Amino acid sequence: MxxxxxxxxxxxxxxxxxxxxxxxxxxxxxxxxxxxxxxxxxxxxxxxxxxxxxxxxxxxxxxxxxxxxxxxxQAAPLRELKDWVAYYEQFWDNKLALLKHLVEAADGGTNADPSQSSMSGPLKPL
Amino acid sequence: MxxxxxxxxxxxxxxxxxxxxxxxxxxxxxxxxxxxxxxxxxxxxxxxxxxxxxxxxxxxxxxxxxxxxxxxxQAAPLRELKDWVAYYEQFWDNKLALLKHLVEAADGGTNADPSQSSMSGPLKPL
DNA sequence: TACATTCGAAACCTATTGGTTTCATGAAAA
DNA sequence: TTTTCATGAAACCAATAGGTTTCGAATGTA
Missing domain, CATH: 1.10.10.10 (Winged helix-like DNA-binding domain superfamily/Winged helix DNA-binding domain)
Structure with missing residues (x-):
């Protein structure tokens, strides 16, 4: 229905x-x-x-x-696509990535020192 | 290569x-x-x-x-997706759609009078 | 009425997709 | 050096995707 x-x-x-x-x-x-x-x-x-x-x-x-x-x-359903890709924008936009790292660092995470960060980003221990 | x-x-x-x-x-x-x-x-x-x-x-x-x-x-290629969907944003975002119509009207197009516009938008003659 | 136009539905075909199992190989560990 | 682990490659399979042609039903027109 x-x-x-x-x-x-x-x-x-x-x-x-x-x-x-x-x-x-x-x-x-x-x-x-x-x-x-x-x-x-x-x-x-x-x-x-x-x-x-x-x-x-x-x-x-x-x-x-x-x-x-x-x-x-009917373009509206494309909004889902926009939202989906927006999440990944932080991974190619340096400014967004930096902001994200700062937020995470302030959030209580250890390893708040970004001095050792490389292009591959913070790698959690395997 | x-x-x-x-x-x-x-x-x-x-x-x-x-x-x-x-x-x-x-x-x-x-x-x-x-x-x-x-x-x-x-x-x-x-x-x-x-x-x-x-x-x-x-x-x-x-x-x-x-x-x-x-x-x-490697998120960068998703930028293509973002650009693609950005074009269609005007078709679900009313503000953008309005702006577009205004620009087109001022651009030299005839039929600049929006009074007859309906929700289906300006329909070119078939 | 007769005919042309517009379209959907059905049957069919082939290539691709998304999955499997099996096997070989190189690296790490015992 | 055996043995185990992580992986890629190959062969295979069923379902789906993307295309075709044919046919029939409405609708508009002469």
Whole structure:
């Protein structure tokens, strides 16, 4: 009764380059299937399948207008992706990494002296 | 001679939940294969394959220490992901979307009157 | 009404993916 | 020097992914 079981999650949905192109195309405007598929070097059916995958992940919605089905972008689920990658930002952004180390040092951790820190970061004892 | 052909890109690499867990685990510290695989309900070989996929995408690096191979996170390639998703942020963030429309309207586009705009946004003529 | 358009569903095919088990090898330890 | 440990490589397998073609059902149009 609620949302249909999301067979595909956002990570899977964007893994395919064709599907990323689809999102890019639909970002501009709502489009019917035949117009969409005319932009790709594969059959309409194949494109339609990709659209269904995106829909399953909540990234597009369809709406029927006469005999055509128009798809449009729903970007909100990409927020999950943004949040996911945000966590890892500290590992490539030096400023964030430094801040994190300071916070951890002040948090009660021993080894608060950063003088021995190397690029590989604080390595817990194995 | 340069970097090995990246058979897997970042989007594919993070599509698998096991591989995302691997990244999370390696974020903390560098770890050898057997310790890594002990955290997963599958064979060491399977985990090793996932690690190779991540390595192919540049997300981890391996280094041999004695008879063990230690893996560590390389977060930088995730920047591509961040940039990709940043583009779509305007489509779920109302403030950004409004700003974009204003910029486009001032840019020389006709139809600068937003009075007829609906939630579906400016639909170019099909 | 007859015809063309738009699309979904189904059946099918092949390559890839994600997993397994087995075996060989190099390093550490007894 | 045996033996044990950590690992990679190879062969294999089942399920899935990504594509195709064919067919039928609605909808719009002549």
């Amino acid at each position: 609620t949302a249909a079981a999301p067979k595909y999650d956002v990570f899977q949905a964007i893994a395919d380059p064709t599907r990323r192109q689809l999102l890019h195309l639909l970002a501009e405007q709502e489009l019917p299937v035949n117009v969409i598929s005319s932009n790709f070097p594969m059959s309409r059916t194949a494109v339609s399948k990709h659209l269904h995958v995106l829909e399953s992940a909540g990234l597009v919605t369809e709406r029927k207008i006469g005999r055509e089905t128009r798809y449009s972008l | 340069t970097a090995a052909a990246p058979k897997y890109d970042v989007f594919q690499a993070i599509a698998d939940p096991t591989r995302r867990q691997l990244l999370h685990l390696l974020a903390e510290q560098e770890l050898p294969v057997n310790v890594i695989s002990s955290n997963f309900p599958m064979s060491r070989t399977a985990v090793s394959k996932h690690l190779h996929v991540l390595e192919s995408a540049g997300l981890v690096t391996e280094r041999k220490i004695g008879r063990e191979t230690r893996y560590s996170l």
